[in-house]
Amino acid sequence: MALDQTRTPVFDALKQYVDQGTIPFHVPGHKQGEGLPEFTDFVGKRVMEMDLTCMPDLDNICNPRGPIKDAEALTAEAYGADQAFFLTNGTTSGIQAMIMAVCQPGDKIILPRNAHKSAISGLIISGVRPVYLEPEMQSDFGVSMGISPEQVERALKVHPDAKAVFVINPNYYGTASDLEGIVRAAHAVGVPVIADEAHGAHLYFSDELPLSAMKAGVDLAATSTHKLAGSLTQSSILLIREGLINPQHVKAVLNLGQTTSPSYILLASLDVARKQMALKGRQLVSDMLERTYWLRRELGKIAGIRLLEKQTGATGCHSFDSTKITINVQGLGMSGYEMEKILRSEYRIQVELSDLYNVIILMSIGDTWEAITNLLVVVREMAAKRPHKNVLKFLPPLPALPEVSVLPREAFYSQTKLIPLEEAEGEISAESIMAYPPGIPLVCPGEVISRDLIEYVVVLKQENADLQGPEDPSLEKIKVIKEVLHMSQAPDAEEVG
Template sequence: MNSLQEQTKIGELALSQERMPLFETLVDYAKKNTTPFDVPGHKMGAQTSPLKDVLGEMTMKMDVNSMKELDLLSHPDSVIKEAQQLAAQAFGADHAFFLVNGTTSGILAMILATCKPDDVLIVPRNCHKSVMNGLILSGAKPVFIEPEVDIHFGISHGISVKNVEKTLSAYPEAKAILVTYPTYFGSMNELRTICKLAHDRDITVIVDSAHGAHLPFMPGQIDPMTAGADIVTMSVHKTGGSLTQSSILLLNEGRISAKKMQKTLNMLQTTSANYLLMSSLDVARHELALNGYERYKALKPIVEKAIHEIEQNTCFEILKNNYLKHKCSQSHDWTKLVIRVNDCGLTGFEVYTLLKEKYQIQMELAEGYVVMAVITTADDENSLGKLVYALCEIEKIYGNKKPIYSTNVTPKHVNKLMITPRDAHYADHELVPIDLAKGKISADLLMIYPPGIPLVIPGELVSEEVIQQYHYYSETFGNVLTESDLKDHITVVKE
């Protein structure tokens, strides 16, 4: 789509996107002199409390229960229905469903709606842990595709078209393929081609777009619905401006019906959906649809200037579109500022800590070689200027060491899957020291958070590389999540 077409599309969209039906109705209700004898128990903040003192009276009045005038998320027929229809239109889908348990609930719903026990689901190995939980709940059999590994930056990118085509040919019985688009680090593969390859084989394409809610409103970017995906879940709270835990699931009907998707979501979501979360989705959609295009257009040169200043006369390097295109035929979302720091003689974990403790700058995550900042339309020259200043000062003070390289930063291969995650979950288990777990089948999910990508999942063989990576991340970052209460232990399938 060229620039003129994009602007025409945005202009037509704005004509119908000015209303915020759920948010407006909720505000009107909160302003009424209602005497509540329903839940929640704080009764619209009737009593003085520390929560009310901090959040304010209006916030408490808007935290209400489902009722006729405010509609019901599980069976919407008025203001929630209208808000979801506006979201579907704004994001280019047939249907939109509000989620109050984050993209996690959307990923579970996508898998459960497309796969029954023993169905084959094709999955990138660097997917989020919620995908693994979806495999356990559904009983689907995963076929993992190895992502493109970037040794230079010490991270993984998206799955390649070549590997997708090879896997689709090897597993023609597959019911669905899950694609992460964009990845946590902003890599975007050729999703349009992947969708065509899958659809030619009547395979459903489901997309984890947790970090891509802004893509439909960015000049020059291809979002998952435009690329042809069947179902997409996006964390509007991450990049779209809604409250934390609020997401949207988008559906193009054909392979999965809206009725089936609603039924599946009703099994996973609360019957007491939070109206602050839902109304924030209504507001975020409104802001993105009316103002997103112009705001991202204005933001890009500010980010480009910051990138230039960070890289100028320093040992830092920023992940860019041209690099990714040459490296693995993928593009990059410039709002994910991935900064390679290891040539300065510092790990990403060390730079992350310095930025937080010395400069009060909270980065999104750290890895062995990189730190990452997520940029949104809430950023400006002031916020980016603080980051530029801090990084340049860190380079001057600490950047006189030898570059750091480690074989533990990036995994070299996919672990061998011995049994399905579901079978591993329901098998008899035992707890063992991780150093004695080599050759055993994991019943645990060892995960670095963020980004929430597992080192090993239930059903996979624990290898020496897994053990080494566990120790590396535990010692350098101290942030490996396990299901065991004992440090340096792992739950395995009992032999």
């Protein structure tokens, strides 16, 4: 029997507590805003009254039996899952929990090299051995795409002891792998598939977009409802398909890092966002796509810019999420960084991401015709002011995947030292370096630093690329291993695709 998706159990319990006018002799210590008047004056008394903690009538997120349990059941049905768990520490916590739920320390996991840094941190926390697959590249835009079922099949043959396959659905630029094919390849040998669906909370509600993880048969998916489905920042959900996955074990893993004081404002926003998507999601996404297609058509008419589209024939782009509008501005004589800066400083428009070549416009259910029309007018004005010539920026070919010397976890916990990057050849990195574009880690903890990698980083620095991860933001120095505390046999983390 279908559940009543008009219900909002957490939100209703929260409203009931506030409406009763309960006198609080419990945390939080601001006591409904009385202890923080300046902040309360700005955000409003009602928000502070809603900032509550676990108590009998509001349930407990670590062992839900009441409103949270009911709301999670409604969410599972709304997203086509068998079970769902609310997350108040973002999709990052879900990704880390997924890895820990399917792998034990020392186990192997197959994952694309352009996995989010939360996956790399998940490897460090769990002690899992990575087997990296190199995603296909789109050279004109300098962005990474997806992986193919064939790559996964080969990896599973080379590493039959792998415990899971990790996928991204879709990536930051909107490209999605053949998820059904990957699931078939993994399930054929009894291996679960887990998905980073941070940028895909809207996929389930449209047939014009890439398949959602649950529709494709994925076993576990962490989904950022706050990004594209209306809930508040830091609120996400973990979706489960039963069979190869034990939901009770997943919950036990989540509870290892789950706060015992979750934000009920975030939980209530998840509850209401689920209701909205369950009842109106298909229409909301349809309207969003109508605005997206119009904006894409109009932007495509502007001389000097190009838009990333589905890459016909590319195995790494089986399908494409058009709501991520990647605008290449090289033809305007600009870098993406310059475009972002001008949009913000002169026009008060903030894009989602910029890199050497591009800016990303992220469409969602909250965009209005007025907002996108204003954006179009601004981009037309900027293009009219620019000479149409290629910007002198380039992205050299990525260096080969580094040799893996120790597990990411061992590298993180080893004795380390900071040395000049130019002198780091042959050293084992104790940190990650990630470059945008293409969003692929150049080196991860435990990997050997090559001369090619050093030279690549130097070029990116000269081009003012966005380099993330190192403790030294200037990347004049890099943290390397001085002494490995528990050296293990070198992990099998080679690229096999």
